[in-house]
Amino acid sequence: MTQIEVPEAAAMWQSALVALRDHLPEQSFATWLRPLVPERFENNALILTAPSQFHREWIESHYVANLETILADLRGEQVRLKLQVSVSPPVAVARPAPPPPLPAAVSENQEDSHLNPRYLFENFIEGDSNSFARAACLAVADMERRCPWNPLLIYGGTGLGKTHLLQAIGNRALSRHRGKYRVLYASSERFTQDFIHSLQTRHTTDFSHRYRSIDLLLVDDVQFFAAKERTQIEFFHAFNTLYQKGKRIVLTADRPVSELADFDKRLVSRFDSGLVTNIEPPDYETRVAILLHRAEADKFPMTRDVADFLAATITSNIRELEGAYVTLTARCQLMRVPPSADLVREILKTRSGQNGHRPPAEHILTIVAEFFSISPDLLRGKSRKKEIVLPRMIAMMLMTECTSLSLKQIGSLFGGRDHSTVIHARDTIRERHAANDAEIVSILRDLRNKINPLTPASG
């Protein structure tokens, strides 16, 4: 039996990723392939750990064949790929005894940290509007360059890249410090919910311990702490404990510290005590660069003209720009036409024609389909395959939440399904979310981020 050390399995996997990278849309690559962790190579099989059972099945049905071909090319002999799930004990593969040293990052992964692996410095486009904030974030992520400021606070309007940068810090720090280094990303809402939950279940010590035992705390959108007095106090204590231990804290807010109303003065002065930097709305050149970068990663044939036109029309924020871009790619695929300024004009008309802030159902369908790399037709169709059923339920649930359509109307969008099917889908997803099912929590967070806000933002 040949057994190869972990570093070598990791190197093999790395080469396979490099080879595959150019053949996949960036999103699929980041969502599905990046989270896999190479374990070991034995008996001509490379063993990888997937973050969930669903993830594992998805890889098995979509990528294994391709990956095995690439690995075989790399090694010059047939290679099999075996997947296991990180939480449950391995099914297909018996661990050899004694087990080879495993990278400690297996359980200390992005999921535990609530990080989304898609937010990286590598896909963050730098421009005048964000270059200082980006540099500050990079310095925090690379602890070698001992940066003196703590905390770092980034503020700026909606959809300008605050969450992207915050998560990029976490992802980078995690990948550099594989091992005992602990990162935690939380929105201030999540922090609040956790705190309330700990009060209800009388597990406040668990709560304090959890938030005070990490090396890098990333708290998004602190403005939501406003007027939540007890949560503010709790956060203040967590902050102080970490600060005194020399642990890093990075925060974001949608407004300058001076405009945070209903805040404890002591907390505000803590926010202000490190480095405060802001992100401005992107200038025209940055908007064009973001579009072209994204199109290139997606292999979407967008001409410079079309990118110029989109960037000139959507000026408010990047999320909005991405929304229009995603709709454009979907239209082009469905109608089998190349992107054009006329098509962009048409899309912008329908997007801003929506009443209020309600996104069209079609848009949700497109976003969900793109997220899972399946066609909207499959989502609407009859397939009972597990990898289609879950995305379909999620799309239904999001439509009940984000559109003004009735249950019946939503059912009819999905190939004439009954309204009770929609209710079942909605409740199933909600229950899993309420039970803190990590996979659902993370998927919904991403999708909601993509869906809202859809109309040109005011901020």
Ligand code: ADP
């Ligand atoms: P915020 O948290 O400030 O509301 P996000 O970080 O969620 O904004 O950004 C909105 C979207 O725009 C995300 O999909 C993000 O990846 C993208 N984005 C923002 N800034 C950039 C950038 N400079 N380069 C590439 N993508 C960006």
Ligand code: MG
């Ligand atoms: Mg955000």
